[in-house]
Amino acid sequence: MSRFVLSALTIVLIIGPCWAELIRYDNYNIYQVKPETSEQLTLLEHLESTSDSLRFLTPITTVGRSVNILVAPHKQPEFLDVLKDNGVIPSLIEKDFQRTLDAEQNSLKSRSGIYDWNSYHTLEENYEWLRTLVEQYPDKVELIVAGSTYEGREILGVKVSFKPGNKGVFLETGIHAREWIGPAAITFILNQLLTSEDPTVRATAEKFDWYIIPHANPDGYVYTHTKDRLWRKTRSKSLLCYGADANRNWDFYWKYVGASSSGCSDTYAGSSAFSEIETKSLSEYIKSLDGKIHTYISFHSFSQYLMFPYGHTKEHTENHADLQQIGDAAAAALAKRYGTKYTVGSIYEVVYPASGASVDWVYGTRGVKLAFAYELRPASSSNGFVLPANQIIPTGLETLDSLVGLLGEAEKLNYFN
Secondary structure, eight states: OOOOBOOHHHHHHHHHHHHHTOOOOTTOEEEEEOOOSHHHHHHHHHHHHHOTTEEESSOOOSTTOOEEEEEOGGGHHHHHHHHHHTTOOOEEEESOTHHHHHHHHHHHHTOOSBOSSSSOOOHHHHHHHHHHHHHHOTTTEEEEEEEEOTTSOEEEEEEEOSSTTOEEEEEEEOSSTTOTHHHHHHHHHHHHHHHOOOHHHHHHHHHEEEEEESOSOHHHHHHHHHTOTTOOSOOOBOSSSBOOOTTSOSSSSTTSSSOBSOTTSTTBOOSSTTOSHHHHHHHHHHHTTTTTEEEEEEEEESSOEEEESOSSOSSOOTTHHHHHHHHHHHHHHHHHHHOOOOEEEEHHHHTOOOOSOHHHHHHHHHOOOEEEEEEESOSSOSOTTSOOGGGHHHHHHHHHHHHHHHHHHHHHTTTTO
């Protein structure tokens, strides 16, 4: 592991004052509800678009799929009455959500200042670590700027290459700001690609060129550290609310299904396809790699799914059988270390209908026929976005195992010839 030491000034500026400004969720409870009719589904959609005292932690998608809702204490009596009047039965699955956030904040404040994977890091800490890799491995690591943000930040990443002529693998994560395990696990994997002495990992690392973007939504990630831990979207300004869902904003069946037209919704698709500078600029960078990228993988949380296109339709891709076979092999490789079980299939069939995602855009417009999306640990939780930091290294290790299995199975099917 890297033992890069962060400057004391950085730690004081980033960890100290920022946490004091965070929105608190004292006495907020999380309820789970399952809409059983289209009318109940519409009710939930109405509640999401009209109340600023409810936070929908999982998207409202289809009849029969549960939704987790964080409810402000003053809103709970009215919320429960509305559900009762409409025949919706809620389950209380977590009380006083702030206790969970306090535990996470305390772990951040107690960090030693060493860059490792025993805790979560801020954007600047992650970016500073990426820059040190170029200094440590000048013949292998190249810093890349893959786009820009509404607030003027860079979408920073690295290219790792051990020899010319390799096929390209693109790893993207952090597009949903609150999903902290994505950037943490991917930086761990990046470190392993550079330092692991395991023969199988070494062979995989050196066989491909790696384009790695730990933060596809830097503004949102900073906001989760400085203001609202549960923020999901970008930070662009609209009439009433901020941001769009950067994984509903890509120009492939944009706003076709599973995306909201309401600017205040967490699944707001944006005012148009590529309305967000983050998705527009990142897509332009990906276009510049046409012919170089043969595998594209996006990392999210949570639910332990491994998915592939399409999200907008239940119709299968032309190479659906191959993607299923590769995904099954990747899930089997992932399960060997800790027994972690993943469900494999198309986005539409495994999780819910959703259009405008990066994986679908890359598959549908750039000709990249190996496109996958991981939903990392945990399998289920009242709020799996707040994953304890002691889960970072296990998640990184098993996901690296899975990537080795995924690329190995794809090679058997002649995808890299």
